Amino acid sequence: MRQIVVKLCTRIILIAVVVGAGWVHVVLAQSTADEHLPEGLGIAQFTPSDELIYPSDTDRWVVVGASIGGDYSETEFDPSNPGPISVVQLELNAYTYLLENGRYADGTMFLLSFYQTQEKPEPGLNGFVQGDLMALEMHVIDRVKYQDNRGFYMFAADERGPSAMLPAGNECVQCHAEHGVFDSTFTQFYPTIRHIVTQGPE
Numbered sequence: 001m002r003q004i005v006v007k008l009c010t011r012i013i014l015i016a017v018v019v020g021a022g023w024v025h026v027v028l029a030q031s032t033a034d035e036h037l038p039e040g041l042g043i044a045q046f047t048p049s050d051e052l053i054y055p056s057d058t059d060r061w062v063v064v065g066a067s068i069g070g071d072y073s074e075t076e077f078d079p080s081n082p083g084p085i086s087v088v089q090l091e092l093n094a095y096t097y098l099l100e101n102g103r104y105a106d107g108t109m110f111l112l113s114f115y116q117t118q119e120k121p122e123p124g125l126n127g128f129v130q131g132d133l134m135a136l137e138m139h140v141i142d143r144v145k146y147q148d149n150r151g152f153y154m155f156a157a158d159e160r161g162p163s164a165m166l167p168a169g170n171e172c173v174q175c176h177a178e179h180g181v182f183d184s185t186f187t188q189f190y191p192t193i194r195h196i197v198t199q200g201p202e
């Protein structure tokens with residue numbers, strides 16, 4: 001009798017383990033699926049009519065890259081008149097998430113600021129510096145919110161009121177999807193994060 005009870009108990013435990021293993025499997029499968037949709041950062045704020053509100057703390061965002069003459073114009077680059085200097089910044093929480101996970105969280109915000117290129121005014125000081133701010137562009141990545149997985153927005157330098165998303169399939173999306181090597185961003189040009197493209201998260 002005792003033996004039968006022990007056997008029965010063992011069987012129940014075995015069944016429990018098998019069921020348990022199945023459950024663990026389901027839970028694991030679930031969390032893998034969830035990884036593709038990380039919880040939104042919730043930093044980007046929108047008006048009731050879904051316009052992006054210009055964040056107040058962009059001065060604290062991480063500068064990930066800068067370039068000169070990248071104004072999307074078709075004319076050939078002229079070193080004596082190089083076009084604007086553009087500076088790319090990544091919102092702090094998005095930056096941390098990217099380093100830890102090797103991909104962008106939903107709600108990731110990139111800012112591109114265009115500055116006039118100013119020649120250093122004094123003799124003996126060579127090169128160019130950033131002049132006045134000309135325009136601002138924002139790239140928000142969110143697989144849940146956007147049809148294209150991303151939204152592009154433009155702000156004037158002096159008028160930073162809420163901005164409506166450029167319509168889906170616009171030329172911003174097209175160029176970024178074609179030439180931006182990492183999730184339609186130009187990480188290949190950003191020295192502080194480009195290693196993630198080749199080496200994965202830190």
Ligand code: HEC
Pocket residue numbers: 067070072086088110111112137138139152153154166171172173175176180184185186187189
């Ligand atoms: C012809 C290609 C092209 C088009 C069109 C384009 N971009 Fe970009 N974009 C770039 C390049 C190249 C960079 C890398 C930074 C640089 O070189 O200035 C960039 C970088 C950016 C970044 C920094 C984050 C990132 O995604 O790498 C933002 C923000 C951005 N662009 C917004 C816009 C917006 C808004 C539009 C549409 C109004 C737009 N871009 C259209 C080529 C393009």
